[in-house]
Amino acid sequence: MLARVVGVPGAVLMGLGSILGTGIFVSLGIAAGVAGPSVVLAVVLAAVVATFNGLSSAQLAASHPVSGGTFEYGYRYLHPTLGFTAGWMFLAAKSASAATAALGFGGYVLSAIGHSGTTPRIVLALVAIVILTGIVAGGMSRSNRANGVIVSLTLVALASFVAAGVPAALDGAREHLAGLLPAGDEGYRDLLHATALMFVAYTGYGRIATLGEEIREPERSIPRAIIATLLATMVLYGAVSFVAVAAVGAPRLAEATHASAAPLEVLARGFGVPGVAWLVAAGAVTAMLGVLLNLLLGLSRVLLAMARRGDVPRGLARLDGERTSPRRAVVVVGALVAALALTGNVKTTWSFSAFTVLVYYAITNLAALRLPAERRLYPRWVPVSGFVGCLGLAFWVESGVWLAGLGLIAVGLAWHGFARRRSQPFRRPG
Numbered sequence: 168m169l170a171r172v173v174g175v176p177g178a179v180l181m182g183l184g185s186i187l188g189t190g191i192f193v194s195l196g197i198a199a200g201v202a203g204p205s206v207v208l209a210v211v212l213a214a215v216v217a218t219f220n221g222l223s224s225a226q227l228a229a230s231h232p233v234s235g236g237t238f239e240y241g242y243r244y245l246h247p248t249l250g251f252t253a254g255w256m257f258l259a260a261k262s263a264s265a266a267t268a269a270l271g272f273g274g275y276v277l278s279a280i281g282h283s284g285t286t287p288r289i290v291l292a293l294v295a296i297v298i299l300t301g302i303v304a305g306g307m308s309r310s311n312r313a314n315g316v317i318v319s320l321t322l323v324a325l326a327s328f329v330a331a332g333v334p335a336a337l338d339g340a341r342e343h344l345a346g347l348l349p350a351g352d353e354g355y356r357d358l359l360h361a362t363a364l365m366f367v368a369y370t371g372y373g374r375i376a377t378l379g380e381e382i383r384e385p386e387r388s389i390p391r392a393i394i395a396t397l398l399a400t401m402v403l404y405g406a407v408s409f410v411a412v413a414a415v416g417a418p419r420l421a422e423a424t425h426a427s428a429a430p431l432e433v434l435a436r437g438f439g440v441p442g443v444a445w446l447v448a449a450g451a452v453t454a455m456l457g458v459l460l461n462l463l464l465g466l467s468r469v470l471l472a473m474a475r476r477g478d479v480p481r482g483l484a485r486l487d488g489e490r491t492s493p494r495r496a497v498v499v500v501g502a503l504v505a506a507l508a509l510t511g512n513v514k515t516t517w518s519f520s521a522f523t524v525l526v527y528y529a530i531t532n533l534a535a536l537r538l539p540a541e542r543r544l545y546p547r548w549v550p551v552s553g554f555v556g557c558l559g560l561a562f563w564v565e566s567g568v569w570l571a572g573l574g575l576i577a578v579g580l581a582w583h584g585f586a587r588r589r590s591q592p593f594r595r596p597g
Contacts, residue, residue, distance in 0.1 A: 182396030188458030190368020196424025202361035217369035219553030232385030266507035272455035300501030317457035324450015
């Protein structure tokens with residue numbers, strides 16, 4: 168067992184560190200390119216679905232506080248196949264999210280110094296991955312201290328962006344929010360597509376559940392930390408998305424994302440407030456590092472849980488440093504994220520993350536439905552709503568993305584069957 172060293176404040180910081188990054192600094196612009204001004208509604212709808220999933224995750228983690236999150240819940244409350252599928256999807260989804268965060272980090276650094284280019288962005292992403300993999304391999308206490316500093320700087324940067332952009336947002340709201348409500352079938356399809364993309368931006372709260380084995384008094388601490396994290400995130404996302412879209416319009420926001428992967432910094436330059444663009448760039452850089460750090464933590468813990476069950480090589484379950492870090496699992500995760508970062512395309516990595524994470528949380532809600540009545544914290548309609556919301560959004564991303572996701576599930580299940588057969592003792596016929 169890992170040591171329990173994280174309290175409620177630390178868990179909230181871990182959740183915020185996982186959420187406040189790529190979702191608001193990069194994916195908002197990606198979703199704006201899909202839905203236009205309706206992206207503001209997509210942020211709200213995604214928050215609603217995330218709330219149902221957050222409550223399901225909270226009651227599951229309080230009931231079964233071990234590393235692995237929905238991978239473990241699937242095994243305990245559903246079926247080994249669904250448990251494995253959840254772990255497989257988590258590895259795929261969050262590795263893609265981590266690669267997006269690393270590329271976003273590179274984009275904001277280059278934008279701040281007046282440079283651009285795919286190759287330099289990839290190089291900076293790889294450097295960040297290597298450094299943070301080393302920090303995570305050092306154990307939870309060191310990771311928690313680094314995360315606290317990162318989250319504080321991010322909050323200051325986002326608050327400054329909102330404060331500096333309010334005058335421009337109020338001036339431009341009538342013009343830039345004129346198409347807030349979608350028009351026709353295509354408009355609603357785009358809204359649902361954007362909602363799926365923005366849903367991923369809220370899902371860092373799941374990091375609290377995947378770290379359940381390291382949180383003190385998990386039955387009390389985990390639900391409180393998840394709810395507090397979600398509330399803080401909803402307020403920030405709503406304020407930033409309104410200011411960004413109302414101030415300059417969705418097309419310009421999307422264009423800035425495509426050109427530099429640093430849209431908020433580009434927008435902040437036009438607010439006319441000295442120093443805000445630099446502060447936003449600095450906050451974005453720390454936010455991307457925070458997301459990357461927390462994703463490496465969560466991914467390594469899920470890989471640890473899968474190794475314990477034999478779903479991946481058992482050597483990855485080894486703990487080092489007085490039970491504070493699964494270093495082998497951390498290194499493998501770092502290598503996987505680095506490989507995905509080589510694509511250099513934030514839209515590709517984020518869209519793939521959207522489909523796979525929606526499948527993951529659909530299984531979360533199914534597991535929550537199987538909780539015994541005495542362990543249930545919330546009504547059954549909460550996980551039902553979360554399940555319907557996840558599956559309802561999963562197939563609104565590009566068809567090529569969800570087809571690739573289904574193919575990945577098939578590959579994973581084939582591997583799972585092979586690993587299970589190999590682990591069974593040989594029996595002589597007769």
